[in-house]
Amino acid sequence: MCCSSALTESQLQDKDSEPLYLEKIKGMRFFDPHVHMTSRTTDDYQAMADAGVAAIIEPAFWLGQPRTGVDTFRDYYSSLIGWERFRASQFGIRHYCTIGLNSKEANNEGLAEEVMEILPLFIYKEGVVGVGEIGFDDQTALEEKYYRAQLELAKEANLPVQIHTPHRDKKRGTRRSMDIALEHGLDPGMVIVDHNNEETVKEVLDRGFWAAFTIYPFTKMGNERMVAVVKQYGSKNIMVNSAADWGISDPLAVPKTAALMKDQGITDSDIRLVTYQNAITAFGQSGQINEAEFAADADIDQSQRFEGSSVLRGGQQPRIDKRSAIIR
Numbered sequence: 001m002c003c004s005s006a007l008t009e010s011q012l013q014d015k016d017s018e019p020l021y022l023e024k025i026k027g028m029r030f031f032d033p034h035v036h037m038t039s040r041t042t043d044d045y046q047a048m049a050d051a052g053v054a055a056i057i058e059p060a061f062w063l064g065q066p067r068t069g070v071d072t073f074r075d076y077y078s079s080l081i082g083w084e085r086f087r088a089s090q091f092g093i094r095h096y097c098t099i100g101l102n103s104k105e106a107n108n109e110g111l112a113e114e115v116m117e118i119l120p121l122f123i124y125k126e127g128v129v130g131v132g133e134i135g136f137d138d139q140t141a142l143e144e145k146y147y148r149a150q151l152e153l154a155k156e157a158n159l160p161v162q163i164h165t166p167h168r169d170k171k172r173g174t175r176r177s178m179d180i181a182l183e184h185g186l187d188p189g190m191v192i193v194d195h196n197n198e199e200t201v202k203e204v205l206d207r208g209f210w211a212a213f214t215i216y217p218f219t220k221m222g223n224e225r226m227v228a229v230v231k232q233y234g235s236k237n238i239m240v241n242s243a244a245d246w247g248i249s250d251p252l253a254v255p256k257t258a259a260l261m262k263d264q265g266i267t268d269s270d271i272r273l274v275t276y277q278n279a280i281t282a283f284g285q286s287g288q289i290n291e292a293e294f295a296a297d298a299d300i301d302q303s304q305r306f307e308g309s310s311v312l313r314g315g316q317q318p319r320i321d322k323r324s325a326i327i328r
Contacts, residue, residue, distance in 0.1 A: 021259035025052060028272070029294070032254045033057045033279035034133070034162070034194060034212060034241035037095070038076075038084055042311055044244070044251045045091040051255035054276075054294040055094035057283060058084060059133040059162055062104045064246055070114035073101075077122045083309070085127055090302050090311045094294050096283065098132035098162045099123050106146040107138070116149060123157050129286040130154070132162025133194065136173045139166060144180070151184040159286050161186065165195045174200045178207055192282050194241070197221055201229060205237055210282045214243040215253035223257040227264050235273040239282070 030053045037045070037058050048056075058080055067073060080097040088095035099122045101115045123131060131154040136143050154161045161181065166173035174193060181191050188208035196204060196211045204211040213221045213229065221229075226240060242253035250256070258275045262268070280289055302311055302318040 019051075021256055022051060024259040024262050025255055028052050028255075028258060028268075029054045029276055030254045030258065031055045031057075031276045031279040032241050032251075033192070033239055033283060034059055034214065034243045035251060036061055036243065036245035037088065037251075038079065039246035040244060040251055042087070042091070045088060045093060048251055048255075049091045049093055051252055053093060053255065055096065055280075055289075056088065057096045057098060057129060057162075057279070059098040059164075060100050060102065061133055061164075061245070062102045066105060066108065067111070070111065070118060073115050074118055077118075081122065081125045081127055086304075087311060090300060090304070092300050096127050096129045096288060098130040098160075099125075099128050100131045100134040100150055100162075101146055102133060103135050103137040103143045103147070103164055103166075106143045107140055109142055112142070112146050116146065119150070119153060123153060123159060127288060128159070129283040129288045130160040130162045130192070131157070132160075132192075133164040134161065135163040135177050136166045137164070139169065139173050139176070147177070148180060148184065151181060151186060154190075155184065155186060159190075160283055161191045163191060163193045165193060165200070167195070170195070170197065171199050175203065178204070178209060181209075189282075190285060192239075195243075198225070198229065201233060201238075205233060208237075210237050210239065210278070212239045212241055214241055215250070215257050216243065217248055217250055223253065223260045226257055227261050227266065230261065230266055230270060230274060231264075235270040235278070237278065238274050239278040240274050241279075 032053055035056050035058060060077060060080060077099055085095040101112055106112050131150050134147055134150045151161060163177050165177060192210040192212050193204045194212040195214050201211050213226055215221055215223050215226055240254055240257050242249065242251050244251040254275050258271050261271045280291060283289060304310060
């Protein structure tokens with residue numbers, strides 16, 4: 001079975017290059033609970049807004065190369081609660097984030113200790129809906145050490161936890177992540193286990209955790225496989241995300257998956273749960289998400305500034321016709 005996250009070209013486009021899947025999901029709203037917008041462009045924000053994405057969560061993560069000092073983490077976390085939150089609002093999208101020390105950089109013990117000292121300065125800020133994404137990558141002793149320490153931070157702050165499960169030896173790493181969370185006394189309903197696949201989903205759901213699925217082109221979960229998972233397991237405690245980042249990824253994975261689900265007979269109510277409501281229910285336990293505020297973000301003035309900067313450049317008009325060959 002194909003594992004691409006996209007529908008076929010004939011399904012996606014008509015002769016005017018207008019995505020056909022938008023017709024299938026017209027009027028639907030989506031919440032992408034895992035997308036790294038720091039790595040994406042304003043075109044991505046506009047396309048997501050056009051496709052019905054009303055809100056997103058941006059987890060703190062690895063930037064592709066190791067950071068070398070604690071101040072780089074400080075600036076990055078500040079951007080997640082500041083500039084990126086503002087940038088999303090300029091396209092009518094509500095931006096939340098999770099803050100944490102990612103598993104790859106947990107292996108630099110000296111730097112990890114410094115990062116742990118500044119995390120409490122950020123996890124209580126407005127818009128922070130959880131501690132994440134944390135967990136395992138290579139499943140080392142240091143990864144476990146800082147995973148455990150951050151679980152304690154989450155407990156103290158009464159925040160949900162967003163777990164990154166490893167790409168290698170995933171089944172063992174996922175089970176270990178859940179075991180440790182329970183050891184620390186976390187309620188499974190406060191823990192979102194991400195990057196699931198067919199091998200892990202049953203145990204995650206059976207144990208009462210939230211099962212999130214990353215829809216990626218050519219790897220992880222494609223949206224055809226995601227449809228099959230929902231058909232088998234239903235919509236309870238399942239959510240879909242794009243995890244779009246600086247690599248090959250698709251920030252429209254959530255609406256495209258919804259369109260494919262609709263095509264394949266999944267009910268609108270189930271689609272709404274896995275692409276919108278479940279994320280609000282899970283991360284809303286932070287006390288930070290007010291769905292009524294989503295509509296408020298539809299009133300956009302792109303001339304607004306954040307610390308002197310706007311998303312516009314000198315003399316720009318706010319909206320460009322992406323189908324036109326003319327850049328005005």
